[in-house]
Amino acid sequence: MSEDKETPGRRREKQRREELIRNPTGNINDAFNRAETGNLADLVASLGWKGTGILILAIIIGFIAASIFLK
Template identity: 40%
Template sequence: MRNNKVNPEETREKLRQEELKNPSSSVQGSNLSDLVGGFSWKATGILLLVIVLGFIVYAVFFR
């Protein structure tokens, strides 16, 4: 049987779905937490690594 406890990920996803149904409750719209909300910690780390490497490549080649 499934445990009656709800984990934090399920709670966050439920709140996010409710907010998507009623977008006027969201003051700022989408943000970084929406982007990485569905990612695992590894995917989030890879995304940050790609962003940092992109800035480094830009700084080296376009200055």
């Protein structure tokens, strides 16, 4: 598909991918800002597998710490 016949959806997706390559740390900030108004699927999709793993670990550690301190 040539550049002239590119649909707006494809153009937005291409720009999003290019921005992720240029600014990977901005992706985390965008994910957390989107989480305020979005849903969990949007957060996980924008964080990627590494960010999702870190988020899950942080939640688990938080629960463990809370159970220890609130005994």
